[in-house]
Amino acid sequence: MVQFNAHEYPYASQRMVTYGQKGMVATSQPLAAQAGLDIMKKGGNAIDAAIATAACLTVVEPTSNGIGGDAFALVWVKGKLHGLNASGPSPAGISIEALKQRGIEEIPKFGFTPVTVPGAPAAWVELSKTYGKLPLQEVLEPAIRYAEEGYPLSPVLAHFWKGAYKAYKQHLSGDEFAHWFETFAPDGRAPEVGEVWRSQGHADTLRAIATTDGKAFYEGEIAEKIDAFSKKYDGFIRKEDLENFKPEWVDPISVNYRGYDVWEIPPNGQGLIALLGLNIAKGYEFSNRDTVKELHLQIEAMKLAFSDGFAYITEQSAMNVSVEQLLSEDYAAKRRESIGEEAIMPTVGEPSRGGTVYLATADGEGNMVSFIQSNYMGFGSGLVVPGTGIALQNRGHNFTLDPKHPNCLAPNKKTFHTIIPGFLTKGEEAVGPFGVMGGFMQPQGHMQVVMNTIDYHLNPQSALDAPRWQWMKDKTILVEQSMPQHLVQGLLAKGHQIEVANHPGAFGRGQIIWRNPKTGILAGGTESRTDGAIAVW
Template structure:
């Protein structure tokens, strides 16, 4: 059921984190403070998807203007294709220090607080510190994902550098059970130090020294100078106009461009007059074409050989639409892997709104935890290519293709609100489906999120959720799509939405059944 409120709203995948954001609003904070509090809390209460060593992106609506923040970290300056291949790798590994890039989430909290926040970080991070130190009970979806990750890591993490992950997240070799209370004093101490130093310790102080020393001990490339040189970047969000609404995303290195490419292609069709099968077919074909471009071109924007403007031109969109026929086509890109991410949306009664996303990637990330700190390091570098001819090839001091993307919707230069769907390469596919449900199908936030989803995997193969209409799946098969019905909903993203009524200021929020999420209100 859609949730309504007037004074404030926080929507995310963990009830405790959402309530932490509302608590900060009630203490006099704004939507930006609430977003930081929620994000910090999520590193504790949903460590299966993010951590203190994550990256982050944000779209922030303040005083009738949308601001973009890219807080994704770069690769260590000393890494190179040659160095990685000398270690015997033919592609970037998933685990260990090699795929670790500079974590940017803490920098995002600090930058957002400095530019738009109202309360100090010592106040904003209090809920996260308390949950880390005193503990919290494990929720159902979290417990399931935690157990699954632990079993995976038991099989794949070999080496002394991984023992601290097990000490922190699987003491005695077991994941905490659903309903069991878990705590981490290391998390609490680290978050407190971040708050008291306004993030300085993390990038240029004792926490930075601990990360760099642990990296050096186990042959990692990250050094103190990599951390010290990190700074989040304010960027101009990119958009397409889709049937009178402006849909906004963060520019590359994020993959939000993929969602915009697909929407730009789809607006060349009159979906209202199509039957259900035709609408699904065109959506799937559009996302396949969008990914074929995204996986080819997306890397750091200044290093792309084709501009965002060229890719989003009306002429190019029409040429892509012309390639869509009655049967499934085979696009160029490879096999998109799964991922793990947290998303949150916040809004306050002043009109401020935040779309924020934070992730370690592939669940717990690299499997590296800095001893006694609770800092779990991301593995974003896994997306780099070791082919020097590829646009997203590995280099030192470079941002990689990034899966996490916050979204925002406006109409007639007024905010409609923030939206997002978590889940690796599912994210632009989720954005597309949520926008179709919102704009074309005119569904409320909750219904837009609850609609049955499909996921393009590779070639002509798509997965559909267990509740996806069987007659539509069968008809898609007849059109050449290779349809697989998934056994559960875990790979189809987990999203949240907050819309604001332009006339009344009333907030309408949704979160979905695929996660432990809640819409907290005031």
């Protein structure tokens, strides 16, 4: 059992940890969390609740995810942890040569070039088929209802929606982007706080996915609409790419951190970076969160972890080093030798050769799910398939056009992926799911949440509320305004280049559910940096 302090972290938002027994859903939108719990009360399990919540989030938080995005899950069922990789590959017709023939020297953020196969709907279907108890039609009903009837926008959601609208209005001028504005700015502007937004296209697509177990999306009418839209604007994705996609069950990877096993999805996800950072950090003693020395060591460990992650992570079959080599104790010790009293410029190591939604669910049977899905960069590519509400992701932007790099663009290849679910176990017992969404903040958030829990004994809410930092590049560190000044000054003295963020959205948004193995009581926390909520039973 995780031993955490009963008191709140002194710099936290003073919200208390939430307790429950029969079921719990924690995510960034109250409507989605409640939808998941309602499904559980109807006889569904934690897996059904996760699917319902995820589908709802595509409607009630489209600024961060959508039907056209990817998903990953860690699922604890009957004493075993299972991993699901539902990230889609690049189209079969794309290549470095094809882009160069079009004069493209760098993969753009918007338009059809960075569009990869959406994996999220396939994740819902696979999870439902393998571990769910209720029919998919019943599980997706709340999301369909919110899309059809509408819902009032919450404050943080409205903030990001307005920011996306302004950016898209400035940068997206082609005819292919008109459907995004028709769908998400129907009145010629972003909807306001408390204003109702609805999308019949979303509802129709979700209903088609539910009634055909996803076949309409990957083989039928929706696949044909995506194909026609892509062909019209000379995109690469085709119906055949959708037909050939299948989500993949994978073995989760882990490191042991002070008696706890911290689990992540293996590459192509960046969860490996969180494990690399923790593997380096465990060589030091951490007991007082408010010391410059301990904060400095965490930052330096994460810088080295990212350096290796950027150099090596891609689709596993294309990696030139193994996960086992990168997570070896000898390699962690070798990387630790680079850390001193002053901030360093991070460098890539040489091992021995051989912006997302997150949700956590738990039920009274012991099942638990850590689930994450995203379009990437908010709404994604800026493209909405006409009449469907499907905002296509732009995940291909993470590929490089350097043919010598492991993560170089190639046909039917999965790119380095930012979204990562986390899970904690001890011995044979599940402690529970955790996650922090938000681009390259995610492994940094995972490391900080785990250390807040295990090293500093903070409860789930306090572990999330505690001030965060984010390594940006070189020696540049972004910190929250709530970071104590003595820590900021101390880091500056060690050579770190400190920038203070004006908005909490820069530090991700997370959720945690821990289970007491003796009593079965659930303890949950949700993010104070967004419209987060915990629905509990």
